[in-house]
Amino acid sequence: MTQRILVVGAGFAGMWSALSAARALDMAAHANDGVEILLVAPEPTLHVRPRLYEVPQEAMKAPLQSVFDTVGVRFLAARAEQIRTDAQEVDVVDVAGARQTLAYDRLVLAAGSQLFRPPVPGLHAHALSVDQYEDAVALDAHLRKLALQPSSLARNTIVVVGGGFTGIETAAEMPARLREIMGGDIEPRVIVVERADAIGPDLGPGPRPVIEKALKSQGVSWRLGVEVESIDAEGITTSGGERIEAATVIWTAGMRATALTQQIPAERDAAGRILVDRNLQVPGVPNVFVTGDAARAATDDEGNVAMMSCQHAMALGRSAGHNVAADLLGLPKIAYSQPKYVTCLDLGPWGAVYTEGWSREVKMEGAEAKALKHQINTEWIYPPTGDRAEILRSADPGRIVVA
Structure with a gap:
């Protein structure tokens, strides 16, 4: 049997x-x-x-x-x-x-x-994400549709909710992506909203100076210590009472x-x-x-x-x-x-930051770390190739990817 x-x-x-x-x-x-x-x-x-x-x-x-x-x-x-x-x-x-x-x-x-999508008013109706493949496709279609509209502060603004790993990588990618879609003469406004009192709270203080430097150099700003209270088609309202006009809200929180x-x-x-x-x-x-x-x-x-x-x-x-x-x-x-625990955080055209250990000690940054991130994203994480023996060898539980 x-x-x-x-x-x-x-x-x-x-x-x-x-x-x-x-x-x-x-x-x-x-x-x-x-x-x-x-x-x-x-x-x-x-x-x-x-x-x-x-x-x-x-x-x-x-x-x-x-x-x-x-x-x-x-x-x-x-x-x-x-x-x-x-x-x-x-x-x-x-x-x-x-x-x-x-x-x-x-x-x-x-x-x-x-x-995780909590019961924030307007989240399901108006927020986009990069959580699943279909979500990423929908976000790209949304941005390309916006390019057909007249330039305005709201059209050129993206709010990224959540300043964790995904939120940082998404925010760092967006200024150059908006310029590519809408034209290089626009002034993109990308704002990260994070409920903690620091960007990348789960990443710790080690890589934070590099992250902040990279984001600032690309025109990304942030609001810390506040939450999103509501989302609508024209933007968000924070728990601090601030109104941010934005045609694009990307939810990455949790x-x-x-x-x-x-x-x-x-x-x-x-x-x-x-x-x-x-x-x-x-x-x-x-x-x-x-x-x-x-x-x-x-x-x-x-x-x-x-x-x-x-x-x-x-x-x-x-x-x-x-x-x-x-x-x-x-x-x-x-x-x-x-x-062995490492992180390699993509920081858009600026580069990346690579850390080692649970204390996240910075070992590489900028273009050098970006080259490693590219290798990870385009080679290491894809399915194995080759004949049966090669595929089975790659599935060894004792295999050490990060030495």
């Missing part, structure tokens, strides 16, 4: 989970007879989400079907709707609207995260794990991530592994926890895939460990 490893999600963590599970089964030689790896996602495509603040959007989608076919992962185009851990079943709806129930022997939940985590009887953090053990299993829930943005996982023995980031999702996926296959076959698991 065929046993099934079911992977939900085709993002960074889901893709690498499936490939790493295939590697583990392959290494177990004949022990993988009768084991199916089935990945469920709306389409066999990796959306390169860390790049969605950039253009062109066409480069932000990478096909996966040939990769899966090469290593023997079966793909089903469907969306998971209901997880029943007591019955070891997942209900899915395919692209035609047909429903079916999938049984599993082991489950890997890797359905990622989405932008992330939440997939709502599917609510269907697993487990402890969750404030972002909805399930607390997992070092093998990425859910304590007290047999045969269920959670990875990527859906998991709150320790990266080391020093108390550090994986971020909702591509950097961590890829390694979490490799670990989850190996461990789910090892668990099914009764083989030794490999505890997830990722003690």
Whole structure:
């Protein structure tokens, strides 16, 4: 009787989970007879989400079907709707609207995260984002449509809500992007609104001087210690009472794990991530592994926890895939460990800033860091290529990407 490893999600963590599970089964030689790896996602495509603040959007989608076919992962185009851990079943709806129930022997939940949209008046009706591929396409279409309108302060103004990683990268990209779309003679006004008292609050004080220097040099300004109280078609009103006229509002403030985590009887953090053990299993829930943005996982023995980031999702996926296959076959698991933490923050045409460690010590900035960011964004985070052996080698959970 065929046993099934079911992977939900085709993002960074889901893709690498499936490939790493295939590697583990392959290494177990004949022990993988009768084991199916089935990945469920709306389409066999990796959306390169860390790049969605950039253009062109066409480069932000990478096909996966040939990769899966090469290593023997079966793909089903469907969306998971209901997880029943007591019955070891997942209900899915395919692209035609047909429903079916999938049984599993082991489950890997890797359905990622989405932008947090609180009940701010006008947010859903008027704010744009770079959260998903379709959102990035909609933003680009919106900006190009604005170019057909007469120049005005509001037309030439973009408010970016949230001064975190995504907000900073988006804001840094916008002045040059507006000039390219609307003409080089305009004066773009890009304003970041951040509720904390400093730009990049989660990035700490290390890279902040570089970030502030880069943003200021490109004409980006910010409002700190205030929140957005309302959004309308002409702009925003802040909690401080300021009215900012803007035809474009981009919301980047906060992330939440997939709502599917609510269907697993487990402890969750404030972002909805399930607390997992070092093998990425859910304590007290047999045969269920959670990875990527859906998991709150320790990266080391020093108390550090994986971020909702591509950097961590890829390694979490490799670990989850190996461990789910090892668990099914009764083989030794490999505890997830990722003690080296780095950031490489894109700062638009000015360059980038690269830091190392959880204290985020600046190691590179400007053009040198920008070259590294370009390599990361165009090479490192894309799906593996080559023959079966090459793809499986790339899925090794012991692979060190950042030395």
